[in-house]
Amino acid sequence: MTALMRSASLTHYADLAESVGLVPHEMLAAVGLSRTCFDSTELRIPAASVMRLMELSGEMSGEESFGLRLSVTRRLSSFGVVGMLARDEPTLRQALDTLTRYLYLHNESLTTRIHEYGEVTVIEQLFLPSVGAGRQSVELALGALYHTLCLALGKEWQPRSVSFMHPPPAHLSWHRSILGSNLLFSQDYNGIALSTSDMDAPLHFADPAMRQQTRQLVRDDLSATAMSFRDEVEQLITALLPTGRCSAEQVALQLGVDRRTVHRRLSVQGTTFIQLLSEIREEQAQRLMAFGDRRLTDIAGLLGFSSLSAFSRWRAGRSEAK
Template identity: 45%
Template sequence: MKPLVRNAALSSYIELSQSLGIDPRALMKQVGLDPVGLAVQDRWIPGAAVAELLELSAAAARREDFGLLLAERRRFSNLGPISLVLREEPDARSAVRLLVRQERMYNEMLRSRLTEANGLATLKVSLALGEVREARQSVELAVGVLHGFLGVFLGARWQPLSVCFSHGAPHDMAAHRRFFGPVVEFDQEFNGIVFYATELDTPNTMSDPLLRGYARQYFDSLAVSEDTTELDRVRELIEVLLPTGRCSIEQVAGSLGVDRRTVHRHLATSGETFSSLVNATRTELAEQLVANPSRSLTEIAGLLGFSAPSAFSRWFRDQFGSSAREWRALRSDPGPVPN
């Protein structure tokens, strides 16, 4: 299966794109992603599509530092639920090791590794995209986010010994030097950050020892509940692909890096078919969308992947026993006011 990442990987993408004068909606649709879906930070989307989007955006904006500009806008909370646990770790070493060990909770294509030798600590980063693809912007985003993560624990004035990239230097290094300082290097053997190992002993000033046990218990329960199954993966991709009008089993299989028969086989073990899962997903989304009076029924038809409003109307009546307009009116009517 091809790796997935949380929507949070594109946190602030729309704002950054607009500030640089490029159209984020058009670029996202080009790679099969839905801008509206970014509102749900914990939804999973194809990692390769994110990597392609960042490269297209960098080219459109003529900014070789696009990934780094995105990293500058990241916040600690963008890591998702795991950030609550990391905040209570006793020191920087414990926090980094936990982040590396549980990276699949927030990004399945990220491969990071912490090593310590000869007084130095090296945090290496690589990406497993599941296919051959340019990923300069994604690499710089990942390294930039990890640099910012270390800064949270080591202080705003902290600076590593070296920040390394295996790709070549950009024409303008101003953003890289502003972000990393004068220690950034290109054409190196790996992507990552080198710093003194003793810095990992820095106590975590955010940590509350009384809360640490509760945070760990929460994390353990969360890790089990977020154990993503193949059915979950397919359902997530259906939600992502419906608004694009390209929600087919071939498209889902391609995003997962398998053939359509493999998808059919995985769904069959759960007693589902692709059609039944699409219908169930549409039904669940329709209840949420139609209940919102600020959305037009034509817009909802598009978000649910129908080629025309009339097709949506027929489907809705079959599923709910009334027209979408009647169903909405019943939900919005508070009923008679008692005397």
């Protein structure tokens, strides 16, 4: 199933593209997108095409921070109805819960997970491996999250850290000017760490009366679109792999069903849990190895293997199958 996202993701793309010497309509054509994407924010377009557009833009312009620079234009309104709902929640925690719950209405390929570790909370972002999200797409998404947090916590707020799985760029000037100095690269996740106390900060712009009206207005939108069961399983596999606890049983537990239901519903959609697990591992392995700065033992752990030898046997088996 093709993961889709709103064409609002291309807002201000043309302006930035032109500023770095690109021709916006030609860039759209190169990835198979119509120029009508610039005329409406509500078109549903393939997420993989948008990811490729971002990477190609960075490559052809020579601007390593293309995605990050585009993120500066992002606001809660960029998320459409999801942003409308989050904007009037009383606290940052509730706003993030709303964004996390309904993010698929804006972008089916991206999911957000919140992990609390005592005084530190990590907001992690994960893309479906099938869409091929690279440096530009990751930095666009994390930059948008950073600006959302700044909107809630004030312009002077700084995160404990902003972590990227990819290596650092040759020059960090844009990253430091936009995200501050607490930057970490070649990490095990893409996300932002903040103080847990920040999570309960009140949103000064929240309007309880407006929240009720908005929920009523968008109720049909929220119920009309839902993620496929396969997409939900893919997102859970991606999230659980680094923990070493990725199994059909764990996925079933997260979904609130039993293991047989997982197998049965995936079968209806023409796939199996093992097939999805292998596909995601292969896509993740290719991406992590392409970074060029990871040891195989580290990659093995991120893919849920207990040892390098188990990872090597799996790779050998995949090669023979091809």
